[in-house]
Amino acid sequence: MSAMLTRTWNYLHSVATDPAPGWTVPTVDQTHSLPPGLAAWLQQVTSCLDREEERELCRRQLEVVMTKLGQKGVTPGVVNDCMVRMVYMHLLGYDCSPAYIHCVKMAGSGSVLSRKMGYLACSVMIPPTHQLALLVTNSILRDLASSSVVDIQLGLVAAANLVKPPMDQLVPVLSERVVSLTSHSSHLVRKKALILLNYLCDLDPSLWVPTVSSVVVGCLSDSNPGVVATALQVTACLASDNDSPSTISCAMVAALHLHSQALDSKLPEDFLYKGHVAPFLRMDIARLFRKLDGTIGKSPHLAEQVKSVLLTCLEESPSDTKDLVIQSLIHETILTVAHLPSCNSLVPLALKHISSFLTSRHHSTVYTGLCGLEALFKQQPPILTKEQEVSIMSCLGHRDPAIQRRTLQLLVVLASRENVGSVVDNIVRHVKRQEEDCSQVLEQVASLVDMFGESTDWKASTLLRIIQVSKDNQRDRMTEKLKFLLANPLCEDSDPATVLELNRVRIKLSSLLANIVEKGLKGKAAPVVVTALHVWCEGQFSHLGEEKVELVVDRVVTLGRQNLEHNQIVMNCLLAIQKLSIRNGKVCQLSEEFLAECAKSDDDCISQTATEVQLVISSLTGSLNIPSTTQQDWTLSFLDCLVTKAVEGGAKPYIPRSIRLLQHKTRLARPASPPLLLTPYNMLPLPDTPGQSRTVSVCSLAGEEGTTQLWTGEGRRVTPTKVEEEVKVIEGETNPDSCRLEMVLAGEWE
Numbered sequence: 001m002s003a004m005l006t007r008t009w010n011y012l013h014s015v016a017t018d019p020a021p022g023w024t025v026p027t028v029d030q031t032h033s034l035p036p037g038l039a040a041w042l043q044q045v046t047s048c049l050d051r052e053e054e055r056e057l058c059r060r061q062l063e064v065v066m067t068k069l070g071q072k073g074v075t076p077g078v079v080n081d082c083m084v085r086m087v088y089m090h091l092l093g094y095d096c097s098p099a100y101i102h103c104v105k106m107a108g109s110g111s112v113l114s115r116k117m118g119y120l121a122c123s124v125m126i127p128p129t130h131q132l133a134l135l136v137t138n139s140i141l142r143d144l145a146s147s148s149v150v151d152i153q154l155g156l157v158a159a160a161n162l163v164k165p166p167m168d169q170l171v172p173v174l175s176e177r178v179v180s181l182t183s184h185s186s187h188l189v190r191k192k193a194l195i196l197l198n199y200l201c202d203l204d205p206s207l208w209v210p211t212v213s214s215v216v217v218g219c220l221s222d223s224n225p226g227v228v229a230t231a232l233q234v235t236a237c238l239a240s241d242n243d244s245p246s247t248i249s250c251a252m253v254a255a256l257h258l259h260s261q262a263l264d265s266k267l268p269e270d271f272l273y274k275g276h277v278a279p280f281l282r283m284d285i286a287r288l289f290r291k292l293d294g295t296i297g298k299s300p301h302l303a304e305q306v307k308s309v310l311l312t313c314l315e316e317s318p319s320d321t322k323d324l325v326i327q328s329l330i331h332e333t334i335l336t337v338a339h340l341p342s343c344n345s346l347v348p349l350a351l352k353h354i355s356s357f358l359t360s361r362h363h364s365t366v367y368t369g370l371c372g373l374e375a376l377f378k379q380q381p382p383i384l385t386k387e388q389e390v391s392i393m394s395c396l397g398h399r400d401p402a403i404q405r406r407t408l409q410l411l412v413v414l415a416s417r418e419n420v421g422s423v424v425d426n427i428v429r430h431v432k433r434q435e436e437d438c439s440q441v442l443e444q445v446a447s448l449v450d451m452f453g454e455s456t457d458w459k460a461s462t463l464l465r466i467i468q469v470s471k472d473n474q475r476d477r478m479t480e481k482l483k484f485l486l487a488n489p490l491c492e493d494s495d496p497a498t499v500l501e502l503n504r505v506r507i508k509l510s511s512l513l514a515n516i517v518e519k520g521l522k523g524k525a526a527p528v529v530v531t532a533l534h535v536w537c538e539g540q541f542s543h544l545g546e547e548k549v550e551l552v553v554d555r556v557v558t559l560g561r562q563n564l565e566h567n568q569i570v571m572n573c574l575l576a577i578q579k580l581s582i583r584n585g586k587v588c589q590l591s592e593e594f595l596a597e598c599a600k601s602d603d604d605c606i607s608q609t610a611t612e613v614q615l616v617i618s619s620l621t622g623s624l625n626i627p628s629t630t631q632q633d634w635t636l637s638f639l640d641c642l643v644t645k646a647v648e649g650g651a652k653p654y655i656p657r658s659i660r661l662l663q664h665k666t667r668l669a670r671p672a673s674p675p676l677l678l679t680p681y682n683m684l685p686l687p688d689t690p691g692q693s694r695t696v697s698v699c700s701l702a703g704e705e706g707t708t709q710l711w712t713g714e715g716r717r718v719t720p721t722k723v724e725e726e727v728k729v730i731e732g733e734t735n736p737d738s739c740r741l742e743m744v745l746a747g748e749w750e
Contacts, residue, residue, distance in 0.1 A: 108139040119158040128164035156192040187224040220254035236287040241294035286332040303342035314349040318356035334372040420452040510537040539576025549584040
């Protein structure tokens with residue numbers, strides 16, 4: 001890196017026509033080469049004892065600088081000196097807006113070094129929403145249209161630093177200028193033009209598909225390897241499966257060709273990094289494969305080529321991957337393997353390198369291994385060995401907090417139906433030892449309980465452990481989740497074994513909570529959340545133990561009076577009293593007194609809840625009385641005497657509608673071949689016989705007067721001959737296969 005800085009400084013000196021400040025490359029003997037006045041002022045500002053002294057010093061300096069810049073005939077060296085002071089004061093947080101116009105002037109005229117200083121001051125000091133920011137773009141467009149290689153590069157670099165999102169309207173104009181520069185004769189210009197195109201496409205993604213994509217992919221065949229590497233990097237950032245097939249095909253062919261060139265050592269020596277051939281180029285190739293996963297999955301031939309490229313990286317021995325750059329290359333390869341379904345066969349090799357990363361003594365390497373393993377599990381979960389699981393669990397004890405947090409997130413992804421118990425135990429045990437916020441991980445653990453938990457006992461105990469380590473609102477949510485698990489009414493309709501297990505857990509939890517509330521924990525009173533949960537269980541499940549309600553209410557009221565300072569406990573006591581009173585059908589005097597006390601509480605929430613409970617109980621106690629044990633007479637036999645007297649007095653008996661319709665159907669049956677009707681439609685037909693009628697009387701079988709029939713409690717009293725005739729008629733006309741409601745319900749349902 002130091003050699004690169006030296007080359008950069010030397011290049012700046014070679015292109016500068018007016019090195020006014022006289023800065024030189026820093027050496028060991030000379031720590032800086034700033035002008036004496038500037039160096040002394042920077043030292044004075046840095047050594048200020050308080051903020052007031054620093055503010056006063058910067059205020060006076062700003063006045064001096066503005067006076068100096070307003071004079072005529074100021075030399076470029078003085079202007080550069082003033083710009084450095086202004087930039088430093090701006091970075092300290094002071095308002096330097098009066099100097100904005102001088103930054104714009106400096107960027108538009110003067111020597112190359114002065115313009116660089118002006119562009120730097122503009123990018124640091126002038127906000128993108130300021131009106132003067134548009135004036136800077138005029139200087140940028142002028143530099144891009146210049147014939148000088150130095151000016152063009154200066155404009156390209158300035159555009160990448162000064163064109164910000166509020167200036168989106170300039171992006172199309174700049175993109176047209178920059179696209180034409182990708183074919184410039186200088187490779188430096190072509191490379192910086194590609195970098196600027198990448199930046200402009202980030203500002204406006206719609207530029208990529210119509211024009212920029214074909215230009216950038218075309219640069220993959222550039223004669224200069226540096227331009228090709230830059231074009232590959234831009235393509236890996238912006239390419240997708242939505243691009244045109246020709247663009248994707250050219251990009252894949254070029255990437256595969258570049259990888260073969262790198263392996264055959266046909267690239268220049270500039271691509272060697274610590275003895276490794278083009279590691280950064282190979283990272284970009286792996287990123288490009290991830291972007292084009294859809295295209296790779298559709299072509300088996302292309303998938304095999306990609307697999308062979310990734311295999312060359314993973315075949316290296318883990319002992320040869322101690323350099324950070326190679327570890328980065330392997331990490332990019334692992335991410336690509338996890339993203340491509342066609343590379344499932346490479347997962348064992350990827351796990352081999354991840355195991356090596358996790359056992360490293362460098363924190364960054366361990367963190368990289370955890371990230372790679374998480375990517376593998378999210379896309380296509382592999383099968384880990386016992387040693388690999390142990391190495392992952394050991395990362396929870398790492399001294400780096402970032403590694404601990406990443407391990408917790410990984411364990412959530414690692415969980416399955418077989419190992420969910422051990423995973424949850426390790427996570428909860430670790431969170432219990434931590435002081436930082438782990439609420440997100442606990443939410444994920446709770447989701448694991450819902451997803452993989454089969455035993456109600458294990459679910460309840462795990463939720464209790466989560467409640468124990470959670471805090472504030474999350475503890476309330478976990479408590480409600482536990483309550484729903486225990487009081488879920490849907491479980492009552494399940495099989496008897498499930499209901500039996502649920503009741504066993506209810507009784508067990510109630511007993512444990514009661515023991516903790518009675519004896520306390522480690523010589524202290526039970527926690528508030530434990531007491532509140534115990535009161536809730538008393539109200540919900542006390543009937544399972546067949547205990548008298550009066551005793552349960554007595555305990556609940558006693559706990560409520562002992563914990564009046566804890567609103568959560570009092571609220572649960574009030575709701576428990578309501579539940580017990582509704583179940584028992586009456587209200588105890590002790591609970592009435594407690595409700596009256598709570599209704600006068602200064603806390604609005606408690607008083608309102610107590611009032612609501614009183615209203616609910618008062619509205620239900622009347623309807624909760626034990627009903628009479630006398631048997632109800634649903635046959636209405638008490639009306640028999642009234643019916644008998646009415647019939648004996650000449651009233652006509654009621655004939656059921658089914659009998660009336662049966663008799664009516666027999667008498668009005670049509671012949672096999674009905675005669676042709678010639679009467680108009682607007683005239684009703686007359687009856688065939690004067691005594692017949694189309695309507696059915698309520699009291700007659702056929703509209704005629706018949707023998708009076710009497711209904712009594714024993715049945716219908718008629719002459720035997722009449723009964724026999726009616727039975728024959730009904731049996732002859734009723735369908736023997738007619739279905740009753742019971743038969744329909746008992747039949748087969750679709």
